[in-house]
Amino acid sequence: MKKSILLASALFAGMFAGSSAQAAGRDYISIVGSSTVYPFSTVVAEQFGKTTNFKTPKIESTGTGGGFKLFCGGVGVEYPDISNASRAIKKSEFDTCQANGVKDIVEVKIGYDGIVFANSKKSAPLKLTRKDIFLALAKNVPDPKGGDKLVPNPYKTWKDIDPALPNEKIEVLGPPPTSGTRDAFVELTMETGATTFPFIHDMEKKDKNLFKATTQTIREDGAYIEAGENDNLIVQKLEANPHAVGIFGFSFLDQNADMIQGSIIENESPTFDNIASGKYPVSRPLFFYVKKAHVDVIPGIKEYLGEFTSEKAWGSEGYLADKGMIPMDKKERDLFAKQAKELKTLTMK
């Protein structure tokens, strides 16, 4: 008994020593952040690990906000080197970074992701506008009887919103509030859809908080179902329930084109080309952020940036496009590749 206790404590002490020795130098890149960027950055990391002599970077999918929290924790090997994000860094996050000594951050935009509305192939494709989506999903909507008044959402079927839409119950499966996809979806569709009403549009200047509450609150009476972060699950549920509509990233539509179809939004269907050209209205930029102070400390960061910003990765024919990422146009790619190469520091006022 004594022996095993001794052994255990020796092991414990050994591990502490080992861990602190390890912490002194990390020989692999540590990446955190968005689950939307995760499938793309992992491909680059794998390619990077296999074609260079550097170790394969470690990538955690923590969500955009969670990623910045870790990233902005400070400078040193115990903090991540790169943070993936499905939106630009917020001022508050930037300030946290500065306060913790993470002064120089390099922003690299990598491409776009389309957010699609889709339903099962068993029913007809939906033709929606962003106004329809706002009316279908907002908690409070303008009174259908007229007047500049908000009433609790009375719409039960798609037909109630627009007679041209099918007479089916509104049933939308989408991501929970913790998801970056949800943030982007609310901002890109709900908000834009809401501002088609002049009085809501005016609200933005008069009462910012009320405007936010009106445009960003999703109804809670069962029409919108939070289906979790797993997009595969949403796809399976759509297959089982032909009347439901799902919200998820473009790559899942791309992979499941035999089961589901994208809804046409403002006369544009969510295809690769339409998102790339900016015709499809619901798409958002993807980024990653690099800690400049780590660049010469952790081996391989520059080379990883080089791999990510190479044409064979993020180009219009690159392997990221094969995985469903929508590439930027050539001019933008050149600009960001140059910035990444020069490690241009992000400034924010």
Next chain:
Amino acid sequence: MDQPEKNPTIDKVNRGLKRRYRAERRFRILGATAILTALCFLFLLFFSIVSSGYKAFEKTFIQIEVFFDPAEFTNENLAAANFPGLIKASMNSMFPEVTSRKDKKDLYYLISPGASFQLMKQVKNNPALIGQKELIWVAANDDVDMLLKGNIDRTRPESERRISDKQLGWLDTLAHDGKIKKTFNTAFFTSGDSREPELAGIWGATCGSFYTLLITLSLSFPIGVAAAVYLEEFAPKNRWTDIIEVNINNLAAVPSIVYGLLGLAVFINFFGMPRSTPLVGGLVLTLMTLPIIIIASRASLKSVPPSIREAALGIGASKMQMVAHHVLPLALPGMLTGTIIGMAHALGETAPLLMVGMVAFIVDIPHGFTDPATVLPVQIYLWADSPERAFVAKTSAAIMVLLAFLFLMNAAAVLLRKRFEIKW
């Protein structure tokens, strides 16, 4: 002779007899139904996992003839050689009629991007290959694999499947020439994670699980047993030990994510241990399994009859000798069973590992306690979340492997109990 019939008690018993038999029958049927329902669910679970996962144990290969052009190998560094180019050249010579840029891209798509790494490895192991022409089986792309396994329906319109009509034609030609084969998927058991379903394997996660559990076992077993022995054999029975006992029982019921948060705060933020390593994961799981092991060990110590202790003390053994020489060896099988069940519990845990960064994409196989690693259930979670359809089968296959490990561990626990348990 008439007397028993006049006995009112026996009449009462006889009257109620049928009802009592009925009640028993009802209860038996209820019990049998409960078991049957449970079995049904279990069967359903296994059926759904096995039916969607068994295909992942097979992998599709395509045979190509590669010419290791010496002109490509002028650089010292092997990785600099254009291996994808070699594969493309080989595909071009097989299908010389394909000329347009887009068609060529579709043609190259049939071969897994991992094939170039396979060639690189072959050349590394056998530099004599340079300058040779060689027939090589390389992995097919996951969509090709899915098609040949029947998961892509070729009768669907072209726009709805990920393999175009032209690609179907090429594949049929290849199949006709005997250049497509399906074999056992050894890569699944020998490689680490990958974003290409045809290259992804569970060996990395298995190693991670092994290192993590090794830490957990080597810490939680001695600490748990020592705590149990002290509490059961040495500690005085007073209010403090009562409080400790209540708390241990409470800790066993604490949701595991709480241990993850604790681990994040203590091991990573305070002690500065590296994130995503088996070291931190193992420590967190130690915290989680400790209460289970302490409770099981105490129960097993309690079941050793007092006569053993009295006999040992009676012939002059010290308390320490009594515990070490007599009680502990008798209680050990029960303790081991508890430990194995605790370990099985730890093997299947993901939530606390989420907080310490073990839910991560890690390609390199971990070789120690401080290498970044993930564990088997986390690998399942990551694959279940991947957009590529071929990962569905991989997920189920990984679940099968995890279940196999759990079966083994539980079987070991049962075996130990059967073999060494002493009935008093």
